[in-house]
Amino acid sequence: xxxxxxxxxxxxxxxxxxxxxxxxxxxxxxxxxxxxxxxxxxxxxxxxxxxxxxxxxxxxxxxxxxxxxxxxxxxxxxxxxxxxxxxxxxxxxxxxxxxxxxxxxxxxxxxxxxxxxxxxxxxxxxxxxxxxxxxxxxxxxxxx
Numbered sequence: 001x002x003x004x005x006x007x008x009x010x011x012x013x014x015x016x017x018x019x020x021x022x023x024x025x026x027x028x029x030x031x032x033x034x035x036x037x038x039x040x041x042x043x044x045x046x047x048x049x050x051x052x053x054x055x056x057x058x059x060x061x062x063x064x065x066x067x068x069x070x071x072x073x074x075x076x077x078x079x080x081x082x083x084x085x086x087x088x089x090x091x092x093x094x095x096x097x098x099x100x101x102x103x104x105x106x107x108x109x110x111x112x113x114x115x116x117x118x119x120x121x122x123x124x125x126x127x128x129x130x131x132x133x134x135x136x137x138x139x140x141x142x143x144x
Contacts, residue, residue: 058083
């Protein structure tokens with residue numbers, strides 16, 4: 001497969017704390033979407049980089065899990081994943097220290113041991129997991 005490239009851009013105006021910015025993605029799913037200090041470090045309106053990384057990780061992991069399950073002959077009926085990203089203040093700034101994935105999966109005819117194995121493989125091999133320099137934990141549950 002050829003190399004895939006995706007683009008996004010950010011525009012920022014003003015100081016770090018009082019300024020505002022906007023994000024636009026190649027697909028235009030995000031188009032001039034606001035982000036700010038308050039959206040990042042408080043409850044301000046708009047998005048922030050960490051929220052977008054959490055969404056990207058949940059989406060990437062869910063798709064990777066679907067491929068793992070389907071490849072093992074057990075296509076999922078549904079996968080629902082929440083990603084909680086933790087960012088800690090460290091010397092010199094901030095660091096994304098961890099992402100906790102919580103997966104609830106409906107997969108007919110699959111036993112829990114095989115499900116756990118396939119979910120762990122998906123976690124390890126999802127491209128977003130590979131790019132993050134953070135502890136990534138997974139809580140995976142098969143639901144009826």
